[in-house]
Every structure is written in C-alpha cells, then in structure tokens.
Amino acid sequence: MSLSLTGIHKSFPGENGAPPLKVLAGLDCAVEAGRLVSVVGPSGCGKTTLLRIIAGLEPADRGRVLWQGAALAGPSRRVGMVFQQYALLPWRSTLGNIELGLEMAGLERDQRRAAAREYVEAFGLAGFEHSFPHQLSGGMQQRVAIARTLILKPELVLMDEPFGSLDSQTRDAMQEFLLSLWQQRQDTIVFVTHNVDEAVFLSDEILVLSRRPARVLARLEVPQARPRDRTSPASNDLRRQILSLLKQEQVGLV
Template sequence: MHLELIGIKKTFVDEKQGKETSAIAHIDLQIEGGQFISIVGPSGCGKSTLLRIISGLEKSFEGEVLLEGQKILKPEHEVGLVFQQYALFPWRTMCKNIEVGLEIMGMSKIERRTIAEEYIRLFGMNGFEDLYPSQLSGGMQQRVAIARTLIMNPKVVLMDEPFGSLDSQTRNDMQEFLMDLWQKRNVTIIFVTHNVDESVFLSDRIVVLSKRPARVLRIFEFDSPRPRDRTSKVANDIRREIIGILRQERIEPSSIGN
C-alpha cells in the first residue's frame, strides 16, 4: 500500500457572499503501508478538510490523492472513515450497525452475521450485540464505529478525533485497544487529534500542520517499541517540541477572520 498526497490545496468559495477561505495552502505527503500517522495542528487549520479530501468526499480541490498509483475520486471501500461522533444508526442494534456495509454490498444475511460476530468477539463486545446505540457506553459506541469500518477491510482508515468526546480513562483504554488492533492487522491509520499525548503514544509519524491555511511544519518519526511508556524521556522530548511548535502557531487576534 502506498498513499501519496501531491500538491493538495483547498479554498472554500462562498459565491453568495463573494468570500473565499483558504483552508489548505499546500500539502505533499507520502504514506507507506501499515504506518500509524497522526496529524496535529491548531484548531480550524484544515485537518478535517484534508481527511475529507483523502476519503474522496471532497470533490473540488487542487492536487491529487493516489492510492497505489490510482487517483481517489470518490469514497471507496479501500478507504474507511471514523469520526468523533460515532454516527451509528440509532434504530439498528450493535450487530446490525456493524453489518451495515456488508448489507449494502448485497452480502447474504447469514454470511454477514457470521462476519459481524467475529468482529464482536475480536472487539470484546459479546453479550451486547442486540443492544441499541443509546444503551451502549461512549467507548463501546466508538468500538462499534471502528468495527463497522474495519469489517469492510479497508487498506487505509482515516480517523478524525475519534476519541475526542470520551473521558480520559476511556480514552486511554481506547488508545490501547486501537494500538492492539493496529498491530494485529496490516492497516494504515491516519489519525487526526488535538491531543499531543495521544499522537505520541500511538504514532510512527506525527505530521504537525501550521495554522490555516495548512502546510506541513514538521514531521516527527518515532520508532520506539510498543506498548509505549507515555512518560519516557523520548516521549516527553517529542511532546515538548510539538507543544512548542503549536504554541508559536496560535492565531493572533488580528488574523481572525482573514
């Protein structure tokens, strides 16, 4: 698997108001298969826009996204998405939420149930399969959202602040759960987060973006073994350096609204 972002640039145009918002100035990025990459950057700098571009949801932008040399032009099964808001169907049980992609593909009921049950076991959610999303904890809802994406066997999973709404203990548990899952499967993860600690705990590479319009300020390569000690010297050093860069990128009051 090889994912290339070449000369990505995005400007939002509001024709009614004659207003343009430059969200991404210029991004080039090469991503190798199986990597765990985090993207951190100031609020509003263009991170979600970048993920939408990679996912094929965003139609108008400059540059190219190539997955194994092929342009991504629309949402594909190879590229999965997990958002902060779990976006589960409230009227479907856990099991039926997990099966939804396979159902849309036209897989038979028995086949998709068998596969969904494997995921429920793998995700440690046995016994909850007939409950509805409102009956599940936040951490479990997010696990359902991840299972629903992974069941489609994507090569790349894009995650946009997936643990942003969880309390800190559940968030730590979910980070460990995700790390374990990623180590078991040959999947590439591109993970957007505001939380520098989370990016240091999880990633092989951390891409630090500038304030809007986004460009790459620094890329940190981090190859210490997992599971990582969040308080090791190397983790602390990288964390301190990233926080320093982000502090310098704080939006000056005079530039708001430009």
C-alpha cells in the same frame, strides 16, 4: 510510498459576502503503507478537511490523491473512515450497524451475521449485540463504529479524532485497543487528533500542520518501541517539541 497527496487546494465560499476561506493551499504529504501516522495542528487548520478529501467525501479544488498509485476520487471500499461522533445509525442494533457495509457489499444474511458476530466478540461487545447505540457507553459506541469500518477490511483507515469525546480513562483504553488491532492487521492508519499526548503514544510518525491554509510544518518520526511508556523522557521531549511548534502557530490566532 503509498498514500500521496500533491498540491491539494481547497477553499470554501465565504458566508454573507466574506472572502472565500482558504483551508488548504498546495498541501503535499505522503504516508507509507502499514504505518500509523497522526496529524496534529492548531484547531480549525483543516485537518478534518484533509481527511474528508482523502475519504472522497469532499472534492479537492486542485491536486491529486493517490493510494497505491491509483487516484482516489469519491468513497472507496479500500478506504474506511471513523468519525468523532461515531455516526452510528440510531435505529440499528450493534449487529445491524456492524453489518451495514457488508449489506452494501451484497453479502448474504448468514455470512453477514457470522462475520459481525466475530467482530462483536473481538471488540468486547458480547452481550450488547441487540442494544441500540443510545443504550451503549461512548467507548462502546466507538468500538461499534470501528468494527463497522474494519469489517470491510479497508487498506487505509482514516480516523477523525475518534476518541475526542471520551473520558480520559476510556480514551487510554481505546488507544491500547486500537494499537493491538493495528498490530494484528497491518493496515495503514491516518489518525487526526488535537491531542498531542495521543499522537505521541500511538504513532510511528507525526505530521504537524500549520495554521490555515495548512501545510506540513514538520514530519517527526517516533522511534520508541511499543508498548510505550506515556511518561518516558523521550515521549516528553517529543511532546515538548510538538507543543512548541503548535504554540508558534497559535501566535496571532488567539
């Protein structure tokens, strides 16, 4: 029992006099430490809002977010976040971006450099230390962003569709890479995606959210051992089950 959300409410003021938009209305869920849990749901259901609340970027209107028993309010060193659009600083090199969090933590320059170089090596970025983000491919940019987050050794890593803008081959490679990282590090990952295949391939557990206001429709264990076969019958069954849940939620939306 490690990340727990109870009774989370969140609505946004409606624009031009529209009624407020209820995104979360009493959402409860829990994520056990050390697991990789995916969150899937219809588009616009509030997956990203949920993640932003956990990250402390957005306050919940009501409800509690606890990590290891302590309330999370505001960004914390214990929680890291990876964004779909990478969010790298365009004026910093690979090394400069990876060192960013260490600067905030007050580390000396030499220590920062040494730590960042280790990550450059481990993340397959050697030779691109001094490149600016716009000189890197999408997959490399996302590796820089993940390195920048993981170098701070957060206990909980939030990922908001991190591979959503990558082509499918790069995406597959990044999924494998993420799994190998996670298996070494034993941290907890909450992974938001709209891609059911990705959720089935990666996760220990999948939370299926309803349409807005989001609640947890189903909590599915993924028992298959890793490395997984993306096309195994068990994967296909699970995928079918999730897709049919999502399809019911889409009725009346389109």
